[in-house]
Amino acid sequence: MVADVIHDVSRRARRVVAMCAPIVPIDRRRDWRRQWDADIACQAAWLLVSGKSAAAARRDLMRRSTGAVRHALWLRFRQWRHQMIMQDIKFAWRGLRHRPAFTLAIVLTLGLGVGANATIFSWLDALVLSPLPAVPRPSDLVLLQFASPTRTGLSFSYLNYRDVRDRTPDGLKGLAVFNMLPLGMRTTGEPERVWAEVVSGNFFDVLDVKAAQGRVLQPADEGAPGASPVAVISDRLWRNRFAASPNIIGTSVQLNGHPFTVVGVAPDGFVGSVSGLAMDVFVPVTMHPLLTGRDVLSVRGNGWLFALGRRDPAVAEGVLRTSTKTIGDRLAADHAVPDGWTLRVAQLREDGVGQALFPVLSVVMGVVGVVLLIACANVSSLLLSRAVARQREITIRAALGASRYQLFRQMLVESVALAVLGGAAGIAIATWTSRALGALLPPLPYPVLIGASVNARVLLFSTAVVALTTVVFGLVPALQGSRTSLQNTLRRSGTADTTVRRTRMRRVLVAGQIALATVLLVCAGLFVRTLARAGDADPGFSRRDGVLASFDLSSIGYDAAKGRAFYRDALARIEALPEVESATVSTLMPLSLGGGSDTSPVIDGYTPKPKEDVVVFYGMVGPKYFETLGVPIVSGRGIDATDRDGLTPVVVINETMARRYWPGGAAVGGRLKSGTEWSTVIGIAKDGKYGSLAESPRSVMYFPLDQTYRTNPMLIVATRGPASAATASIRRAISGLAPDLALADVRTLQEHLQTSVAIPRVGAILLSVFGGLSLVLAAVGLYGVVAFAVSQRTREIGVRLALGADRGTILRQVLREAAWTSGIGLVIGLGLALAAAPALRSQLINLSPTDGVTYAATAAILFSVSLAASWLPARRAASVDPVTALRMD
Amino acid sequence: MPERNRRLGFGTVAILQALEAGKEFGFEIMDATGLTSGTVYPALDRLEDLGYARSRWEAEAVAHRDARPPRRYFEITASGRRALEDASARYPALRAARLGGG
Numbered sequence: 001m002v003a004d005v006i007h008d009v010s011r012r013a014r015r016v017v018a019m020c021a022p023i024v025p026i027d028r029r030r031d032w033r034r035q036w037d038a039d040i041a042c043q044a045a046w047l048l049v050s051g052k053s054a055a056a057a058r059r060d061l062m063r064r065s066t067g068a069v070r071h072a073l074w075l076r077f078r079q080w081r082h083q084m085i086m087q088d089i090k091f092a093w094r095g096l097r098h099r100p101a102f103t104l105a106i107v108l109t110l111g112l113g114v115g116a117n118a119t120i121f122s123w124l125d126a127l128v129l130s131p132l133p134a135v136p137r138p139s140d141l142v143l144l145q146f147a148s149p150t151r152t153g154l155s156f157s158y159l160n161y162r163d164v165r166d167r168t169p170d171g172l173k174g175l176a177v178f179n180m181l182p183l184g185m186r187t188t189g190e191p192e193r194v195w196a197e198v199v200s201g202n203f204f205d206v207l208d209v210k211a212a213q214g215r216v217l218q219p220a221d222e223g224a225p226g227a228s229p230v231a232v233i234s235d236r237l238w239r240n241r242f243a244a245s246p247n248i249i250g251t252s253v254q255l256n257g258h259p260f261t262v263v264g265v266a267p268d269g270f271v272g273s274v275s276g277l278a279m280d281v282f283v284p285v286t287m288h289p290l291l292t293g294r295d296v297l298s299v300r301g302n303g304w305l306f307a308l309g310r311r312d313p314a315v316a317e318g319v320l321r322t323s324t325k326t327i328g329d330r331l332a333a334d335h336a337v338p339d340g341w342t343l344r345v346a347q348l349r350e351d352g353v354g355q356a357l358f359p360v361l362s363v364v365m366g367v368v369g370v371v372l373l374i375a376c377a378n379v380s381s382l383l384l385s386r387a388v389a390r391q392r393e394i395t396i397r398a399a400l401g402a403s404r405y406q407l408f409r410q411m412l413v414e415s416v417a418l419a420v421l422g423g424a425a426g427i428a429i430a431t432w433t434s435r436a437l438g439a440l441l442p443p444l445p446y447p448v449l450i451g452a453s454v455n456a457r458v459l460l461f462s463t464a465v466v467a468l469t470t471v472v473f474g475l476v477p478a479l480q481g482s483r484t485s486l487q488n489t490l491r492r493s494g495t496a497d498t499t500v501r502r503t504r505m506r507r508v509l510v511a512g513q514i515a516l517a518t519v520l521l522v523c524a525g526l527f528v529r530t531l532a533r534a535g536d537a538d539p540g541f542s543r544r545d546g547v548l549a550s551f552d553l554s555s556i557g558y559d560a561a562k563g564r565a566f567y568r569d570a571l572a573r574i575e576a577l578p579e580v581e582s583a584t585v586s587t588l589m590p591l592s593l594g595g596g597s598d599t600s601p602v603i604d605g606y607t608p609k610p611k612e613d614v615v616v617f618y619g620m621v622g623p624k625y626f627e628t629l630g631v632p633i634v635s636g637r638g639i640d641a642t643d644r645d646g647l648t649p650v651v652v653i654n655e656t657m658a659r660r661y662w663p664g665g666a667a668v669g670g671r672l673k674s675g676t677e678w679s680t681v682i683g684i685a686k687d688g689k690y691g692s693l694a695e696s697p698r699s700v701m702y703f704p705l706d707q708t709y710r711t712n713p714m715l716i717v718a719t720r721g722p723a724s725a726a727t728a729s730i731r732r733a734i735s736g737l738a739p740d741l742a743l744a745d746v747r748t749l750q751e752h753l754q755t756s757v758a759i760p761r762v763g764a765i766l767l768s769v770f771g772g773l774s775l776v777l778a779a780v781g782l783y784g785v786v787a788f789a790v791s792q793r794t795r796e797i798g799v800r801l802a803l804g805a806d807r808g809t810i811l812r813q814v815l816r817e818a819a820w821t822s823g824i825g826l827v828i829g830l831g832l833a834l835a836a837a838p839a840l841r842s843q844l845i846n847l848s849p850t851d852g853v854t855y856a857a858t859a860a861i862l863f864s865v866s867l868a869a870s871w872l873p874a875r876r877a878a879s880v881d882p883v884t885a886l887r888m889d
Numbered sequence: 890m891p892e893r894n895r896r897l898g899f900g901t902v903a904i905l906q907a908l909e910a911g912k913e914f915g916f917e918i919m920d921a922t923g924l925t926s927g928t929v930y931p932a933l934d935r936l937e938d939l940g941y942a943r944s945r946w947e948a949e950a951v952a953h954r955d956a957r958p959p960r961r962y963f964e965i966t967a968s969g970r971r972a973l974e975d976a977s978a979r980y981p982a983l984r985a986a987r988l989g990g991g
Contacts, residue, residue, distance in 0.1 A: 003956055031961070034946075034958060034959070034961070035915070035960075035961040037958055038947075038952075038957065038958040038959060038960040038961070039914055039915045039916050039960060039961075041957045041958055042914075042916070042957055042960060043916050045957065064916055064919065064926045065926070066925075066926065066927065067919075067925055067926025067927035067928070067929065067930055068926070068930075069927070070927030070928075070930075070931065071926075071927065071930040071931050071934075074930075074931035074934070075931075075934065078934075
């Protein structure tokens, strides 16, 4: 009776205990149940005896029984702690320490693989994934761009910007504009070039960047043109150029010869809004006319500003898109922008250096991924061979009662230990190489942000890579190793099933390594051949010996009249030098990343089709431009000293433009209007490459610099003989005329040409390094497999030799087997390369992605290396002493 | 017997003290210390691991007479007493309780 009541009030508590029981380790489970059931029963009896109601007793018992959950979990974890981790880790550590060569080989192989991945990822991270350092919530930032029917990414004029800003699209908290501008900065002594961003007054507000000292620019700073000579400088400039002076706020600096007051220092790490580039000075956009000597603020047609907005995350993206488009359409209806142009929202990552480098970096990321796979295959192979060597030990442990799960777990712990060591080595390598990679970059005319470093995201990525690696290289050997066959192993017959299977597994791994190495080497070969061919590629000009230099007359306060006189005098002085053949000035230099701009001219006699987009690249050139660079004039004449300001405006166009807009062939003598004036076409120049050797032909106009004055052209000097010899005299000639004028980026024409093949060169270097690395890894892998197979078959070979087999036959047989492995890998690799190489097409100059020579050469190199790798063990097989071999146990 | 010179937590020391005071099984110790069952049961097992306590099963006959399953009884060991002495020095509140209770 009493027992029934006790049973009843304790039912739920006992159920809790019953449910937790499976958690408890099996050897403790029965006692655990007894302990809890007994304690609950006693408590129930005591509660009832002491006069508690049944309900109160139930509550008390339930409360007490909840501890069973924790108790059960605690017992389970204690078991794991005791049995598994500590024991396995100790065992693994001992094992690794006793084989230092083996451990070192694996840790280094993994370290190289992980290090290469972490390095490239740190660059991807810096340039693409987090392109605007020190800007809060960059994912809310968007770009606003115009798009024509054929082109996207068109920029804003200042007037267009103000219109769009004042109508603020719904879902945008603010809209700012920026553009970069090189400036001559002088505090004391020589003027120095710095990169500045001209920005709208709300720029820092939109980016949500606060000043570290002083203040940031404000909307009030964007006043009348030239009215607010204030500047914010970067933390980097403050430290390097002003020695972190505490009195920086209020300091006056000369920017292009005009006094500016430093009103603030940007926070550490902030480098502006051009992703991938580092800017040092920020000035209001309304100071642009003063700084450059040109008023582009009041011109509506020319886009030159990039618009950056901050989204309101509370408003749907669709609302922003629609609203932006409506505002753009209204601008088009008001004829503020050409017909057919639309305004659209673009993602931040669609712009900047990150976008230019993203394809390259993603290819390289793929490459290092492949290197890591090869490294994994090698480590896997090493572990497999060791599993064979340890078979006796493992079998004995199995015989002594270790379960397959325990053996598997043990081996996996070893792999994890190796992966952790390898990952640590990789991160150590990456901290060094992510900086060293900066040295690979060609000298660029832009301040590329070399800020890639190993940060938290990179560490997280590397950890993920290590985890993945462990699974890839550790699982197969662990699964295979834990499979034991007691009889076979203890009998130790050298040709046991498992051995054959493992050798086959390793052959598959090696074939895979060779296949991947083939892909990398083919890509490396394509880039190397591209570099070799780049010298033969026609950039559109024939001059090879020359000197280039940049300067800006606004930095010494010259007006247009003084500037025009300076150009004439300077060119005359330079041409008088004995080393110089001819000289010119021009805003346009072939194979440059910048210099020219796009415009939409009106062409007399040509009616654009509906929605047709007339966009022409243009620049201003001085007299003898075409002669100095060696650009052939195919019809009419080039620009010369007679094309002076105030005379009939003239223009030279290129062949592509002549063909497109004067299909009848009567281009010379034709007229076009760019800006406000009509110009007469006086000549047609041969097409050239303006941005890169791989670009497709585009329409180009050359205006005389004297008629369309610019303060910042490039000086182009053709020299007799080596260009470097003339540099000093050219500098002297300029400083004799204008002592304060700074010449920047002085370089030879050859160096300039080198820059234009920068991407293929970086590709060639990186791929050759990684391709070479993978070739070495694959060769080591093949050597290991062949050597292992030979050692396993020593007895068999001994028997055959004793029976009179020829040593040459043995040698050939071993080599033949190795050749099969590498041959299969090679064929698969060539197939993969054929599939992958077209992705590189845009970077290849005059070279097909299926270039036969590259493929044949790669195949020849790989095959010879594999034969060499298998030759040593094959020789050893052929020189086996039959007597020793037969005596082997 | 494993005897590790570990620092015991306040809860564990309280349980050790309850054992010394003659409390014998889980719920009893729970009531004596005011700790939850989720703390007391694992702590008892841990004290047994450390050699500070030992457990035994109640004789079947005794349990049968009272018409209930046999209980698992715990008692403090000699090294447990030493550990308790050391620990009490660190927890004056417990020492006061001990002296007061004694």
